[in-house]
Amino acid sequence: MEPRPLAPWQQQRLDAALAAWRAGRLGHAQLLCGPEAIGKRAVAEALTARLLCEAAPALPACGECRSCRLLAAGSHPDFRLVTFEVNENTDKLRRELVVEQVRALSGSMQMTAQRGGAQVVLIDPADALNTAAANALLKTLEEPAPNRFLLLLSAEPQRLPATIRSRCQRLEFALPPRAEALAWLEAGGHAPARAAEALEAAAGHPGLADAWLRGGGLALREATLKEWAAVARGIASPLTTAQHWFAEPETAPLRLRFVADATLALARAAAGAPAPLGLTPPGDLDKLARWFDSLNRLRQQLAAPLRHELALAGLLAEWRALMATTETRR
Template identity: 35%
Template sequence: MSDTPPPPDQIDGAPHPRETVRLFGQDAAEAAFLSAFNAGRLHHGWLLTGPRGVGKATLAWRIARFLLATPEAEEDGLFGAPPPPETLDVDPEHPVAHRLLAGSDPGLASITRSVNEKTGRMRDEIVVEDIRALNRFFGLSAADGGRRVVIVDCADEMNVSAANALLKMLEEPPERTTLLLISHRPSGLLPTIRSRCRTLRLSPLTPEDMRAALEQAGAEPPEHAEHLAALAAGSVGAALRMTALNGLGIYAELMAVLNSLPRLDRPRALALAEAAAQRGAADRFELLLDLIDTALVRLARTGATGQPPVPEAASGEGQILARLSPDAYRARAWADAAAEITARSRHGRAVNLDPAALVLDTVFKMQHTAAG
């Protein structure tokens, strides 16, 4: 990974969504938008929802490219309306495609978290000034009468003032303008924003679509793509992160530690903790904590349902989970442990606790739960 952080709307190690040629696994969402477009029911506000990393931003840029490059029926004059489009694909050589890649199309505004001019640092939220900048965009770009598209990535990051400013635009949308709001957690948005948008929900990717999406992003799919799909929960973004940080290897080591419980393979546990504490390993430490959460959830689910999740996220995982969580009673114990471990991890990170100590504390809690 580069030392320079990517823009707020780009996953580290992946192309920017405007550069992504194809969208995998989201045919239903694309078909729903095309159906509305072809029926003349193009809503002014669209809420693109679903887990992180499944292609919401890619779909938003595909829709923007399509809308800006596709003339309306009446613009074709004497020859009548063209046949309705069957895909959102736009020729890469189309002028709109070139302008979007260059970030120079006057019909598009992309709203993300911005840099605070006073501190020179990226803000943690989208502020009202970011939304109000759209007024200037609409005023400057309305002269040619073409379509206008706004992408907000992501709407979850708007503060209260920014959300209220956007709500006013949704209530009185500028003519021929489509607003595309990307949201990982739509329940956190203002109900009035949700009610003024049509929702397109994107789904987690299958292992086959995951493999294709990884290849498009320039990442070599692992030998066990089903393991990666299970750990990433169908999210290409999560899969790219795990591929870059050897997430499959880390999870396999975590399973080896769990397999030793309740006696605990201490040398292995120490090696896992020390790897997380190495200099420059902050990203791997964060990933390890996330993978511990994943393992605990899968343990609880195994006991609650009577069978391990499918597909496995590591070789032999199913047998390990079934032994440690054979019934509903053990499932409850693991669920309680997950809540406590998550709270401890959050506190430990907040006070900058030594990573190795935090990992070992977590492992000992898992050992205690396994022994109970």
Template identity: 40%
Template sequence: MVEGILPWQASLWQRLAGRSQQAHAYLLHGPGGIGKRALAEHFMKFLLCQQPSATGACGQCKACLLLAAGTHPDCCLIEPEEADKAIRVDQVRQLVGFVSQTAQLGGRKVVLLEPAESMNLNAANALLKSLEEPAGNTVLLLISHQPSRLLPTIKSRCVQQACPLPGPDMSVAWLAERLPELSAEQREELLLLAGNSPLAALSLHGQGVLEIRAQIVDGVKKLLKQQQSPSQLAEAWNPVPLVLLFDWFCEWTHLILRYRMTGDEAGLGLADMQKVVQYLAQKSAPTRLLEMQDWLLAQRQKVLGKANLNRVLLLEALLVQWASLPGPS
């Protein structure tokens, strides 16, 4: 096993490191939490190293030591300046200036940009020329969790490399090594919430997602029993990441529709919401469920697109509609 490479990335790493000639731009894509950033950083070290081997960078040459110290002059990292914000055109213009310069150590220049889909339109357009005609010996490493949101012209100028997902057994084993204090059931729930992405599961655990999930599920049940109002819950949920909330409500609406159509009790999702899913499937009109699903998907897209939203008003609107699901057409 190559140190620094996750077990499920081994064959991909061999292909990348074994190329006789490296491409000028790679788009490493796949779901969040499967180790794309770790792979990209390992690849960047390999590309900049003065004495690389099949396993990666040597760790001892001048380039490796400068990179480890964060002072390598031929390395450029581009990411949002604030969490959940866009990569701005000014940042990409700095990248373009970096690419046009001569490598100071006489080797490659490497750019790592993540997440590529967070570039606004002006930033993406500014990047196109560097992707089309990179100056000198430059390699651009773009990481994307949602490649469908990228401009086709960005994707067509890169070698598109899907990053592998681990199998369930590998994910369970990897997570068990890192979270031995959790029960097997808790680790399984984390993986389900993370879409079987083990690094995302580890990150979610760090955010206290199991506790957050319990809070949200309890709130939904109290809402339907009219024990708490939409405005009370909207205020209480203000610290909860919007992406988490909309992911869960989109999933629950899908499960309700699915159960209403099929009656399949094996497809009710996690145990904490199964009775709610069954109840709403029995009590909600299909047209209202479909309208709810359309609204949720539209709002989720705004959240993912970093739109400037009023959190409390958005959550209150969500909860008012959710509370109105059971009832006549």
């Protein structure tokens, strides 16, 4: 399948980087930062293709030269991708980037480019570099070489050591204006009403809205929030609901994210905004804020192998008690 053309907000970031490159101002280390799923990787890949392409710099990447074909085939000798790898000891995907990966990189980067052009390294996600790996990368960052580029991608750049951040030029991605996001979703084949609903649910993030529309996330949100409201109204049991939400553990983080977003919307409803699912905001907003904090603590612990459904059942019981004064049994 052909990759989708870049969205307008992605193309703008690419054009900015390319303008800097053509003017000889593109720093050797670029930090592409912005929300998850906003298109940093697509822009980094398009930038890589242009940096490696053998066509004249004024032209876009041609897609036909030897470099372009090698890159598309995943075998360009002057391109390195550093991302999560399988740990040979456990057969599981590592959750961090380790120092061996950066050392392998520095070794190949000290050689001259095999095809005589640029060398490009893409590190995704850069905030997953562990301390040893970040220190090793720092050495490479401190020794810029002409025509060698490091592209660091991060949704949480504040987690990167300041020593690394300070050596990078930033390419910032922000959420696009609503109309632009909607037009892009509709061009991607989504019906206008659903696109608007998903964009609203994703707080204006078109990449997430698209992923939810394609992957059933929006339907999961509707089902989850209905059950959350049913617990508040005393119709559904906290324990059964918690067990149901963890029946497919991989969807649980998304369910709890939707609930957290809806809790915020409920707090805003106390100030006159529309309430989610017709719920009445509780009189005690401090209690709601504390419940929101507990929910977020649970979300942060989801990666740990604990009995989360029991913790969630306890939380949902608190939620029911919190809402009992405002929601009557139906």
